[in-house]
Amino acid sequence: MCSDTPTIRTSEHLFVDLSKLERKLRGCLETSFEGVGWTSNAKTITETWLRDGLKPRCITRDLKWGTPVPLEGFTDKVFYVWFDAPIGYLSITANYTSQWQKWWKNPNEVQLYNFMAKDNVPFHSVVFPSCLLGTDDHYTIVNHLNATEYLNYEDGKFSKSRGVGVFGDHAAQTKIDPDIWRFYLLYMRPEGQDTHFSWADFMLKNNSELLNNLVNFINRSLKFVSNAYNRVVPDLVLTGVDVQLLALVNRELAGYRNDMDKIKIRDALRRILNISRLGNQYLQENQPWKLIKGSAGDKLRAGSVTSVAANISCLLSILIHPYMPHTSQVIQQQINYPSDGNMIPDSITRMLPSGHTINQPAPLFRKLEEAEISEYKSKFAGRQEKKPDPPIMNGNLEDEVSKQGLIVRELKAAKADKDKITREVAKLLELKKKLAISKGENPVEKKKGKKKK
Template identity: 60%
Template sequence: MRLHLVPGEPTGIKVLSAAVLWGSRPEVLPPAHCDGVAKSICHQQQPVLVLPENKVLFSPNAICRFFYEAGGQVLSKQDEQWMEWDVTKLQPAVCSLLAQPDKSYKQLGETLRELEQALNCGKSPYLIGTSPTLSDLVLWGSLLPLLVDGNLPGELVCFEEVGRWITAVSTLSACQRAMKMTFEDCPAFISKPTCPPSGQRGVEQTQVGDCLESAVTKEEMTRTRDVFLHFREKQPQPKPIEHPILPRRGEENVLVTSALPYVNNVPHLGNIIGCVLSADVFSRYSRLRNWNTLFVCGTDEYGTATETKALADGLSPREICDKYHFLHAGIYRWFNISFDFFGRTTTPLHTKIAQDIFWKLEKRGFLLRQTVEQLHCEHCVRFLADRFVEGTCPLCGYIDARGDQCDKCGKLINATELKDPLCSICRRTPVILSSPHLFLDLPKLEENLESWLLESQGSGDWTFNAIQITRSWLKSGLRPRCVTRDLSWGTPVPLPGYENKVFYVWFDAPIGYLSITANYTEHWEEWWKNPRQVQLYNFMAKDNVPFHSVVFPCSLLGTGDDYTFVNHLIATEYLNYEEGKFSKSRGVGIFGDNVQASGIAADIWRFYLVAVRPEGQDSTFSWDDFMLRNNSELLNNLGNFINRAGMFVTRFFGGHVPSLELTTEDVTFLAQTTRLLHQYLQHMDKARLREGLRCILLLSRAGNQYIQQHEPWKRIKGSPSDRMRAETVTAVAVNVACLLSVLLAPFMPETSGTIQKQLQVPSTCNVLTDDFVCWLPPGHAIGQVVPLFHKIESWQIEEWKERFRGKRVDKVINSTAKAGQSTKTED
């Protein structure tokens, strides 16, 4: 194998380091010796590894991974997550700074803070263990262009752990040797940093047409052609869904949960993308994969938030729950959330299961009894649970903090720690009194928890923030966690002496996943006590992580029962609104009922929310960006391609797919399409939903380029050979449109259905495999083709900005609720 490097280019250092450290011995050559496929890549000044049979790797990270695995190393899930973080966060931050040297270090500083926290939580000199792994070299190599005399620049020296780690990696003999091979003399290696070239992007980020075409091998083209033309009959059939859905032996059984939304208000867009919509997109994808999938969710109806809202609205807690469960169900139905069952926590089965878990924890010695100092309102004659208290945050000074968490700094706090506390009901100052409570003995369960976390995070797909948040909880050791509250609305504590108390919502609410499933099927334990046959996916916003990764697992571990634990914890960051934050309590942002009143189809909202899904960092809903993405990505890109492909069939060929005579150009395009299909599957398998959607847009953009290049509207009027080209291009294009209709189904189900109806797509194509096949063969008749999307005008955006400034319109809520109260638990 041959490794081509540009002399003096920093990106070659981590590639050489990986080769030396893990025992590979490639022939190192300059770009001048490149030939064939590699030539078109080398001009971008990135490393190129040419393998036998002229297979080529041109991403530094991909080359490092090849050397790592060739050296007998096994890539861990943690390594994969760090490499994803490198591509999505670290490299863009470094490139942005180097492209504009005078720019503030803020973006890079925020990124390095995550790395600093991870290193600070660890107990070894490297990211994952006591020896360097792939992630150490990859991240270190991305930071190299910034280093001055081997250290971070002065603006970043505050990151002491990062500096220590850089030194540890830099002094590895393999890295020292690589630096000497790359730079002459090199006393302190890099002193004049240069911006990493665009080639540092991974293959999944390479633009279509960049170098995919030249990288297609003969073997790849042969298989692509064969599969496209002859594999249609070999594709699996969609499996019918029969309720109740239960696990099946020998199949991929996928259990999907979304964080249970509170019933104290209408959900806003941040709530929707953070839990139910993300879970829905993955559930729909899972079904397309023919995985045996159950998607359950429901409203979280117990706790302080419900009592507070009931008091504010002059209703009973039960009436509040009925009202808002009905509203939530209607909003999710409008968004086309495909729950298999949408339940609620205020059911007899929930009480039974929660109390069963409690009794097992009690009998096995995992509950402690402690007296707690609490705020007591003498005017209301009651102990004040967390959310009945407001005051000034003791950590950041925010004057409107709650008794459980500060909205500004995000820190968890105790109500008694608040400065100038007030009862949220009567606005009087409470006093501190003592009250007996029960605590879950987390320290006693910590060793079991860490063993489980090591296995789950190592074998499953946890998002980077989920891992970091969990590590931060474990860093200083766990403390007992109170699981009871002085409330009247909640699951009763069945222990004598605690009759006037209920379970704390964060002990009680996750048990709702079990009880909601139990309300769906009496065989619920086949899902929840079946860890060897079931893969559990949890979707939530990052503030819910510790309760799902620490408190709830400890509750289940303490019972001694063989429960199904989360394998894949998928957490988002926060979605902000324009210049501020969404807030249910303060009525800031766009809420579910506002969305319905906008007149914009649910699929457009689904598309945009996934497109800006806060996967690696906080993102922002922007009306201007909403208009831009609709008009450019949906209307001019995706919609334009699918409409053109269908219209060519109806206009030039009487509504029937024409003949195919594939040329090298066509097969190359089919191979590119197959590569994007594989990238889509890789991202979606790991619940990287935004990247999956990006693959769809790249494919439709490639389709438009393919049509534009071959101009079938001109060739149809030419010679017989020109007409044949027009037929082939049209047939290929309409089959790509068919594939797009399937890939789009998890994101925009109504639009997907419309495309399939227009193209008369056979239902058998709705199973996703690694193969791109010709589902619309020559002679296939399609239906009427009409545009899929419509332009949004700037005057509409201005109108919506004014209309939806975040002011809640309670009349809308009340009128909707009066239209029909319901306690129905299934949608």
């Protein structure tokens, strides 16, 4: 800070007159909202912007960094990032393929899905679609907008400035497999409410749900095919027990497909874990390692159980592909299954027929140890000392009070969680207190009311 007294200066900027595009936008959104892909918070935020009518919005800034404005008289300015950034979606596609217009100028045949944190909803549901509609050039407009709540860190919040939390470059520096990160972050995806990243829970989910459940079932199934049948999938004769298991698997598979269609990514992942859990129970109850030592009938039964388990493992390798692509590929290499077969079926089939030869199975993940996790937790704890709030000028305080008041009103209008409203109201009262002090007023002075008789 230079410590000089701030001065008010005028600056000429470019605006998008959203009010002239509001009618078109409302028409598109009415149709778009009928789809299943809009989260409730995305709808609420968008409707809040539309409620009082759209207004002209500034799209330029007086900054040194950013995309320069290529218009005479404004070349010393840059575009506001959230006007400029969404245009990159089109240019990135155009860099990828010369057929980009088949995607971005084809609204009748293309469904556009957006995924983001709730902070960025209005730029993708109001501003960018309005700009596209303003061109009158038949662009594809967002059909589904899936917005998450906040992922917090341990007992607080992520903070790059204080070094609190694990960010992408930090995760890459750990010795933890990238697919484990993908698994846990999607398992804890803040759909509908805030969630917390916890190192203790991260270790627990890896060691229990991922390692002891999913990986354990696949490894047991494939190792038994390798050790007992010389890597050849045995003959299969289904019994009532097998049919009952497959019915339960198909029920979870139908739920998985439905969850994916509705963009319930976290719930779909739990469906995968339910299937592997059913598989583990099936192996434990039928114990093919004992049956194979028995009579001819027992040996036939052992082969059937092994074949069913191997085919469920193959199904799981397909279902986890959107979540853990590398692990999916490794499993399919082990079972000798073509990667172009990654089509999610309506029901489980014999993807690995009798006589199919698998490759040598190997462990997929390792157990995370407490000492390692404690080291990472300490490393990414950051600077915990509380810094004093920087001084705020009266004008800025008034802006902060206004912004916080809007947040409280929006939460009340959306009938949000009572505790969340209480926290935001407390912030508003604290800001009002600071504003009163800055004006030389007594913040604890109560307003005079009528005396009760």
